[in-house]
Amino acid sequence: MKALIIGAAGFVGGYLIRELSAAGWEVHATCLPNEKISEDCPAHTLDIMQKADISALLDEVTPDIVYHLAAQSSVSVSWKKPQLTAEINVVGTINVLEALREAKKQDIRTVLIGSGEEYGYIRQGACPLSESEPLNPGNIYAATKACQGMLGEIYARAYKMDIIMVRAFNHSGPKQSNIFVISDFCRQIAEIEKGIKEPVISVGNLSAKRDFTDVRDVVRAYRLLGEKGKSGTVYNVGRGRAVTIQFILDTALSFAKCDIEVKQDPSRMRASDIPLIEPDVSRILADTGWSAEITMEQTVEDTLNYWRKKLMSCGTSLGKEH
Numbered sequence: 173m174k175a176l177i178i179g180a181a182g183f184v185g186g187y188l189i190r191e192l193s194a195a196g197w198e199v200h201a202t203c204l205p206n207e208k209i210s211e212d213c214p215a216h217t218l219d220i221m222q223k224a225d226i227s228a229l230l231d232e233v234t235p236d237i238v239y240h241l242a243a244q245s246s247v248s249v250s251w252k253k254p255q256l257t258a259e260i261n262v263v264g265t266i267n268v269l270e271a272l273r274e275a276k277k278q279d280i281r282t283v284l285i286g287s288g289e290e291y292g293y294i295r296q297g298a299c300p301l302s303e304s305e306p307l308n309p310g311n312i313y314a315a316t317k318a319c320q321g322m323l324g325e326i327y328a329r330a331y332k333m334d335i336i337m338v339r340a341f342n343h344s345g346p347k348q349s350n351i352f353v354i355s356d357f358c359r360q361i362a363e364i365e366k367g368i369k370e371p372v373i374s375v376g377n378l379s380a381k382r383d384f385t386d387v388r389d390v391v392r393a394y395r396l397l398g399e400k401g402k403s404g405t406v407y408n409v410g411r412g413r414a415v416t417i418q419f420i421l422d423t424a425l426s427f428a429k430c431d432i433e434v435k436q437d438p439s440r441m442r443a444s445d446i447p448l449i450e451p452d453v454s455r456i457l458a459d460t461g462w463s464a465e466i467t468m469e470q471t472v473e474d475t476l477n478y479w480r481k482k483l484m485s486c487g488t489s490l491g492k493e494h
Protein backbone atom coordinates (compact mmCIF):
# COMPACT_ATOMS: atom_id res chain seq x y z
CA MET A 173 0.00 0.00 0.00
CA LYS A 174 1.34 3.45 -0.94
CA ALA A 175 0.07 6.42 1.09
CA LEU A 176 0.38 10.17 0.62
CA ILE A 177 -0.17 12.16 3.81
CA ILE A 178 -1.05 15.79 3.07
CA GLY A 179 -0.21 18.12 5.97
CA ALA A 180 2.17 15.74 7.74
CA ALA A 181 4.33 18.26 9.63
CA GLY A 182 1.69 18.80 12.30
CA PHE A 183 0.94 16.92 15.48
CA VAL A 184 -0.78 13.86 13.97
CA GLY A 185 1.32 13.59 10.79
CA GLY A 186 4.49 12.23 12.40
CA TYR A 187 2.54 9.59 14.32
CA LEU A 188 0.64 8.57 11.18
CA ILE A 189 3.87 8.20 9.18
CA ARG A 190 5.24 5.94 11.91
CA GLU A 191 2.04 3.87 12.14
CA LEU A 192 1.76 3.28 8.39
CA SER A 193 5.48 2.62 7.91
CA ALA A 194 5.45 0.09 10.76
CA ALA A 195 2.60 -1.71 8.98
CA GLY A 196 4.83 -2.03 5.88
CA TRP A 197 3.25 0.76 3.82
CA GLU A 198 5.28 3.00 1.51
CA VAL A 199 4.64 6.49 2.87
CA HIS A 200 5.07 9.90 1.21
CA ALA A 201 4.37 13.06 3.18
CA THR A 202 3.84 16.75 2.47
CA CYS A 203 4.57 19.90 4.44
CA LEU A 204 4.52 23.65 3.87
CA PRO A 205 7.76 25.27 2.60
CA ASN A 206 8.62 26.56 6.11
CA GLU A 207 7.97 23.20 7.81
CA LYS A 208 9.86 19.94 8.35
CA ILE A 209 8.65 16.34 8.46
CA SER A 210 9.81 14.76 11.72
CA GLU A 211 9.91 11.16 10.45
CA ASP A 212 12.10 9.51 7.84
CA CYS A 213 10.14 9.23 4.57
CA PRO A 214 10.02 10.91 1.14
CA ALA A 215 8.89 14.50 1.81
CA HIS A 216 7.28 16.91 -0.65
CA THR A 217 6.57 20.61 -0.26
CA LEU A 218 2.89 21.41 -0.81
CA ASP A 219 0.51 24.27 -0.10
CA ILE A 220 -3.06 23.02 -0.61
CA MET A 221 -4.08 26.49 -1.78
CA GLN A 222 -2.13 25.67 -4.98
CA LYS A 223 -4.38 23.16 -6.72
CA ALA A 224 -2.05 22.60 -9.69
CA ASP A 225 0.70 21.54 -7.26
CA ILE A 226 -1.59 18.93 -5.67
CA SER A 227 -2.41 17.55 -9.14
CA ALA A 228 1.28 17.35 -10.10
CA LEU A 229 2.14 15.58 -6.85
CA LEU A 230 -0.66 13.02 -7.20
CA ASP A 231 0.55 12.16 -10.71
CA GLU A 232 4.14 11.90 -9.47
CA VAL A 233 3.49 9.77 -6.36
CA THR A 234 0.45 7.79 -7.64
CA PRO A 235 -0.68 6.82 -4.13
CA ASP A 236 -3.26 4.14 -3.34
CA ILE A 237 -4.53 6.26 -0.48
CA VAL A 238 -4.44 9.94 0.50
CA TYR A 239 -4.81 11.12 4.09
CA HIS A 240 -5.83 14.77 4.15
CA LEU A 241 -4.63 16.27 7.44
CA ALA A 242 -3.70 19.77 6.27
CA ALA A 243 -5.76 22.32 8.16
CA GLN A 244 -5.97 25.35 10.36
CA SER A 245 -6.76 23.07 13.27
CA SER A 246 -7.17 25.39 16.24
CA VAL A 247 -10.60 26.49 17.50
CA SER A 248 -9.19 29.59 19.21
CA VAL A 249 -7.28 30.66 16.07
CA SER A 250 -10.48 30.16 14.06
CA TRP A 251 -12.21 32.89 16.12
CA LYS A 252 -9.32 35.26 15.41
CA LYS A 253 -8.75 34.28 11.75
CA PRO A 254 -12.09 33.09 10.34
CA GLN A 255 -11.29 33.85 6.69
CA LEU A 256 -7.95 32.05 6.81
CA THR A 257 -9.57 29.06 8.54
CA ALA A 258 -12.28 28.83 5.86
CA GLU A 259 -9.76 29.24 3.04
CA ILE A 260 -7.51 26.42 4.24
CA ASN A 261 -10.16 24.03 5.58
CA VAL A 262 -12.85 24.53 2.91
CA VAL A 263 -11.23 25.90 -0.26
CA GLY A 264 -8.09 23.84 0.43
CA THR A 265 -10.20 20.68 0.75
CA ILE A 266 -11.99 21.48 -2.53
CA ASN A 267 -8.55 21.83 -4.15
CA VAL A 268 -7.57 18.38 -2.82
CA LEU A 269 -10.84 16.79 -3.96
CA GLU A 270 -10.68 18.40 -7.41
CA ALA A 271 -7.08 17.28 -7.86
CA LEU A 272 -8.09 13.75 -6.88
CA ARG A 273 -11.05 13.83 -9.27
CA GLU A 274 -8.76 14.82 -12.14
CA ALA A 275 -5.78 12.63 -11.19
CA LYS A 276 -4.43 10.16 -13.78
CA LYS A 277 -4.73 7.39 -11.15
CA GLN A 278 -8.47 7.07 -10.61
CA ASP A 279 -8.90 4.61 -7.75
CA ILE A 280 -7.23 6.60 -4.97
CA ARG A 281 -8.90 6.11 -1.59
CA THR A 282 -9.15 9.39 0.34
CA VAL A 283 -9.51 9.82 4.09
CA LEU A 284 -10.67 13.31 5.12
CA ILE A 285 -9.94 14.12 8.74
CA GLY A 286 -12.74 16.11 10.34
CA SER A 287 -13.64 16.74 13.94
CA GLY A 288 -16.02 15.78 16.74
CA GLU A 289 -16.50 19.54 17.14
CA GLU A 290 -18.75 19.35 14.07
CA TYR A 291 -21.67 18.09 16.22
CA GLY A 292 -21.54 21.34 18.17
CA TYR A 293 -24.65 22.43 20.07
CA ILE A 294 -26.18 19.02 20.52
CA ARG A 295 -29.72 18.33 21.71
CA GLN A 296 -30.19 17.07 25.26
CA GLY A 297 -29.79 13.32 25.50
CA ALA A 298 -28.04 13.07 22.11
CA CYS A 299 -24.82 11.60 23.56
CA PRO A 300 -23.32 9.27 22.65
CA LEU A 301 -23.41 10.95 19.24
CA SER A 302 -23.93 8.61 16.33
CA GLU A 303 -22.71 9.64 12.89
CA SER A 304 -26.32 10.31 11.81
CA GLU A 305 -26.80 13.01 14.48
CA PRO A 306 -27.44 16.44 12.86
CA LEU A 307 -24.42 18.76 12.82
CA ASN A 308 -24.83 22.07 14.63
CA PRO A 309 -21.31 23.56 14.85
CA GLY A 310 -20.60 25.93 17.72
CA ASN A 311 -17.45 27.61 16.41
CA ILE A 312 -15.84 28.58 13.13
CA TYR A 313 -13.32 25.73 13.01
CA ALA A 314 -16.16 23.24 13.53
CA ALA A 315 -18.24 24.84 10.76
CA THR A 316 -15.36 24.53 8.29
CA LYS A 317 -14.81 20.87 9.22
CA ALA A 318 -18.54 20.12 8.88
CA CYS A 319 -18.31 21.71 5.43
CA GLN A 320 -15.27 19.57 4.60
CA GLY A 321 -17.21 16.42 5.50
CA MET A 322 -20.22 17.48 3.42
CA LEU A 323 -17.94 18.14 0.46
CA GLY A 324 -16.46 14.67 0.89
CA GLU A 325 -19.93 13.10 0.84
CA ILE A 326 -20.90 15.14 -2.24
CA TYR A 327 -17.76 14.16 -4.18
CA ALA A 328 -18.16 10.51 -3.17
CA ARG A 329 -21.77 10.45 -4.38
CA ALA A 330 -21.51 12.66 -7.46
CA TYR A 331 -18.24 11.30 -8.85
CA LYS A 332 -18.25 7.80 -7.32
CA MET A 333 -14.97 8.62 -5.59
CA ASP A 334 -13.68 6.39 -2.76
CA ILE A 335 -13.81 8.82 0.17
CA ILE A 336 -14.02 8.20 3.91
CA MET A 337 -14.95 10.99 6.30
CA VAL A 338 -13.56 10.93 9.85
CA ARG A 339 -14.88 12.90 12.81
CA ALA A 340 -11.96 12.71 15.21
CA PHE A 341 -12.70 13.67 18.80
CA ASN A 342 -10.07 15.29 21.05
CA HIS A 343 -6.74 13.55 20.77
CA SER A 344 -3.59 14.18 22.68
CA GLY A 345 -0.12 12.93 23.48
CA PRO A 346 3.57 13.89 23.51
CA LYS A 347 4.56 16.68 21.08
CA GLN A 348 1.10 18.28 20.93
CA SER A 349 1.00 22.08 20.95
CA ASN A 350 0.19 23.56 24.33
CA ILE A 351 -2.79 25.41 22.89
CA PHE A 352 -4.59 22.10 23.59
CA VAL A 353 -5.67 21.35 27.14
CA ILE A 354 -3.69 18.22 28.16
CA SER A 355 -0.49 19.60 26.72
CA ASP A 356 -1.18 23.00 28.29
CA PHE A 357 -1.60 21.54 31.80
CA CYS A 358 1.45 19.28 31.41
CA ARG A 359 3.69 22.09 30.17
CA GLN A 360 2.64 24.37 33.03
CA ILE A 361 3.39 21.60 35.56
CA ALA A 362 6.79 20.90 33.98
CA GLU A 363 7.64 24.63 34.13
CA ILE A 364 6.56 24.83 37.78
CA GLU A 365 8.64 21.74 38.67
CA LYS A 366 11.63 23.31 36.98
CA GLY A 367 11.12 26.51 39.03
CA ILE A 368 10.64 28.82 36.05
CA LYS A 369 6.96 29.43 36.76
CA GLU A 370 5.24 30.29 40.08
CA PRO A 371 3.43 27.23 41.55
CA VAL A 372 0.05 28.25 40.13
CA ILE A 373 -1.63 26.47 37.21
CA SER A 374 -4.00 28.60 35.10
CA VAL A 375 -7.12 26.82 33.90
CA GLY A 376 -10.28 27.61 31.91
CA ASN A 377 -13.68 25.91 32.12
CA LEU A 378 -13.21 22.72 34.14
CA SER A 379 -16.77 21.43 33.90
CA ALA A 380 -16.86 20.83 30.12
CA LYS A 381 -16.86 17.11 29.29
CA ARG A 382 -14.78 15.93 26.35
CA ASP A 383 -13.77 12.58 24.89
CA PHE A 384 -9.97 12.16 24.77
CA THR A 385 -8.01 9.51 22.90
CA ASP A 386 -4.26 9.01 22.69
CA VAL A 387 -2.89 10.13 19.31
CA ARG A 388 -1.16 6.75 18.92
CA ASP A 389 -4.58 5.05 19.09
CA VAL A 390 -6.02 7.64 16.72
CA VAL A 391 -3.50 6.97 13.95
CA ARG A 392 -4.09 3.24 14.33
CA ALA A 393 -7.77 4.02 13.67
CA TYR A 394 -6.79 6.01 10.56
CA ARG A 395 -4.73 3.07 9.23
CA LEU A 396 -7.55 0.61 9.85
CA LEU A 397 -10.09 2.93 8.21
CA GLY A 398 -7.78 3.16 5.19
CA GLU A 399 -7.65 -0.65 5.08
CA LYS A 400 -11.20 -1.61 6.03
CA GLY A 401 -13.44 1.48 6.12
CA LYS A 402 -16.48 1.59 3.86
CA SER A 403 -16.39 4.08 1.01
CA GLY A 404 -18.68 7.12 1.33
CA THR A 405 -19.04 6.57 5.06
CA VAL A 406 -18.54 8.89 8.04
CA TYR A 407 -16.75 7.46 11.08
CA ASN A 408 -16.45 8.82 14.60
CA VAL A 409 -12.99 8.23 16.07
CA GLY A 410 -12.85 8.53 19.84
CA ARG A 411 -12.82 6.64 23.13
CA GLY A 412 -16.60 6.80 23.60
CA ARG A 413 -16.31 7.93 27.21
CA ALA A 414 -16.13 11.67 27.94
CA VAL A 415 -14.44 13.04 31.06
CA THR A 416 -14.45 16.51 32.62
CA ILE A 417 -11.50 18.84 32.13
CA GLN A 418 -11.36 18.74 35.95
CA PHE A 419 -10.53 15.01 35.67
CA ILE A 420 -7.72 15.80 33.23
CA LEU A 421 -6.41 18.45 35.63
CA ASP A 422 -6.58 16.09 38.63
CA THR A 423 -4.80 13.36 36.66
CA ALA A 424 -2.05 15.75 35.57
CA LEU A 425 -1.65 17.14 39.11
CA SER A 426 -1.43 13.59 40.54
CA PHE A 427 1.86 13.20 38.60
CA ALA A 428 3.28 16.58 39.74
CA LYS A 429 6.38 16.51 41.96
CA CYS A 430 5.38 19.64 43.95
CA ASP A 431 2.30 21.41 45.39
CA ILE A 432 0.45 23.48 42.82
CA GLU A 433 -2.37 25.98 43.29
CA VAL A 434 -5.20 26.02 40.71
CA LYS A 435 -6.38 29.41 39.41
CA GLN A 436 -9.29 30.07 37.03
CA ASP A 437 -8.28 32.44 34.23
CA PRO A 438 -11.18 34.20 32.43
CA SER A 439 -9.04 34.66 29.30
CA ARG A 440 -8.95 30.87 28.93
CA MET A 441 -12.75 30.64 28.61
CA ARG A 442 -13.82 30.10 24.99
CA ALA A 443 -16.36 32.40 23.29
CA SER A 444 -18.55 29.34 22.93
CA ASP A 445 -18.04 26.24 25.08
CA ILE A 446 -20.27 23.19 24.59
CA PRO A 447 -20.89 21.30 27.89
CA LEU A 448 -20.65 17.69 26.66
CA ILE A 449 -19.29 16.01 23.53
CA GLU A 450 -19.09 12.20 23.46
CA PRO A 451 -19.18 9.91 20.43
CA ASP A 452 -20.85 6.62 19.70
CA VAL A 453 -17.94 4.57 18.35
CA SER A 454 -19.80 1.40 17.46
CA ARG A 455 -19.49 1.95 13.67
CA ILE A 456 -15.69 1.98 13.58
CA LEU A 457 -15.61 -0.98 15.96
CA ALA A 458 -17.99 -2.95 13.74
CA ASP A 459 -16.20 -2.15 10.45
CA THR A 460 -12.54 -2.25 11.55
CA GLY A 461 -12.38 -3.81 15.03
CA TRP A 462 -10.76 -0.62 16.39
CA SER A 463 -11.26 0.77 19.86
CA ALA A 464 -9.03 2.95 22.05
CA GLU A 465 -6.51 0.98 24.12
CA ILE A 466 -4.17 3.53 25.75
CA THR A 467 -5.46 4.88 29.11
CA MET A 468 -5.93 8.59 29.78
CA GLU A 469 -3.49 8.31 32.69
CA GLN A 470 -0.84 6.96 30.32
CA THR A 471 -1.42 9.77 27.82
CA VAL A 472 -1.16 12.45 30.52
CA GLU A 473 1.95 10.89 32.07
CA ASP A 474 3.70 10.52 28.69
CA THR A 475 2.81 14.12 27.78
CA LEU A 476 4.14 15.43 31.09
CA ASN A 477 7.35 13.46 30.65
CA TYR A 478 7.68 14.90 27.13
CA TRP A 479 7.55 18.47 28.51
CA ARG A 480 9.95 17.62 31.37
CA LYS A 481 12.46 16.26 28.84
CA LYS A 482 11.98 19.19 26.49
CA LEU A 483 12.56 21.66 29.34
CA MET A 484 15.70 19.84 30.35
CA SER A 485 17.12 20.14 26.83
CA CYS A 486 15.98 23.77 26.44
CA GLY A 487 17.41 25.15 29.71
CA THR A 488 15.25 27.82 31.31
CA SER A 489 12.73 28.79 28.65
CA LEU A 490 10.76 26.85 26.05
CA GLY A 491 9.56 29.86 24.12
CA LYS A 492 6.37 29.41 22.08
CA GLU A 493 5.77 25.80 21.19
CA HIS A 494 4.64 24.67 17.73
Ligand code: A2R
Pocket residue numbers: 178179180181182183184185203204207218219220221240241242243244245246260264285286287340
Ligand atom coordinates in the same frame (compact mmCIF):
# COMPACT_ATOMS: atom_id res chain seq x y z
O1 A2R B 1 -0.69 25.87 10.31
P1 A2R B 1 0.67 25.24 10.28
O2 A2R B 1 1.75 26.16 9.77
O3 A2R B 1 1.02 24.56 11.61
O4 A2R B 1 0.63 24.08 9.17
C1 A2R B 1 -0.38 23.08 9.24
C2 A2R B 1 -0.64 22.50 7.85
N1 A2R B 1 -1.27 23.48 6.97
C3 A2R B 1 -1.19 23.36 5.62
N2 A2R B 1 -0.65 22.42 4.83
C4 A2R B 1 -0.73 22.61 3.51
N3 A2R B 1 -1.28 23.68 2.93
C5 A2R B 1 -1.83 24.67 3.68
N4 A2R B 1 -2.37 25.74 3.10
C6 A2R B 1 -1.81 24.53 5.10
N5 A2R B 1 -2.22 25.29 6.14
C7 A2R B 1 -1.89 24.65 7.27
O5 A2R B 1 -1.43 21.37 8.13
C8 A2R B 1 0.04 21.83 9.96
O6 A2R B 1 1.38 21.50 9.74
C9 A2R B 1 -0.87 20.75 9.31
C10 A2R B 1 -1.99 20.34 10.22
O7 A2R B 1 -1.43 19.88 11.39
P2 A2R B 1 -1.94 20.34 12.83
O8 A2R B 1 -2.44 21.75 12.77
O9 A2R B 1 -0.87 20.03 13.82
O10 A2R B 1 -3.19 19.40 13.03
P3 A2R B 1 -3.17 17.91 13.67
O11 A2R B 1 -3.37 18.04 15.12
O12 A2R B 1 -2.01 17.17 13.13
O13 A2R B 1 -4.52 17.35 13.09
C11 A2R B 1 -4.59 16.74 11.80
C12 A2R B 1 -6.00 16.86 11.29
C13 A2R B 1 -6.42 18.32 11.06
O14 A2R B 1 -7.15 18.35 9.85
C14 A2R B 1 -7.32 18.62 12.22
O15 A2R B 1 -8.24 19.62 11.93
C15 A2R B 1 -7.97 17.27 12.46
O16 A2R B 1 -6.92 16.33 12.22
O17 A2R B 1 -8.43 17.11 13.77
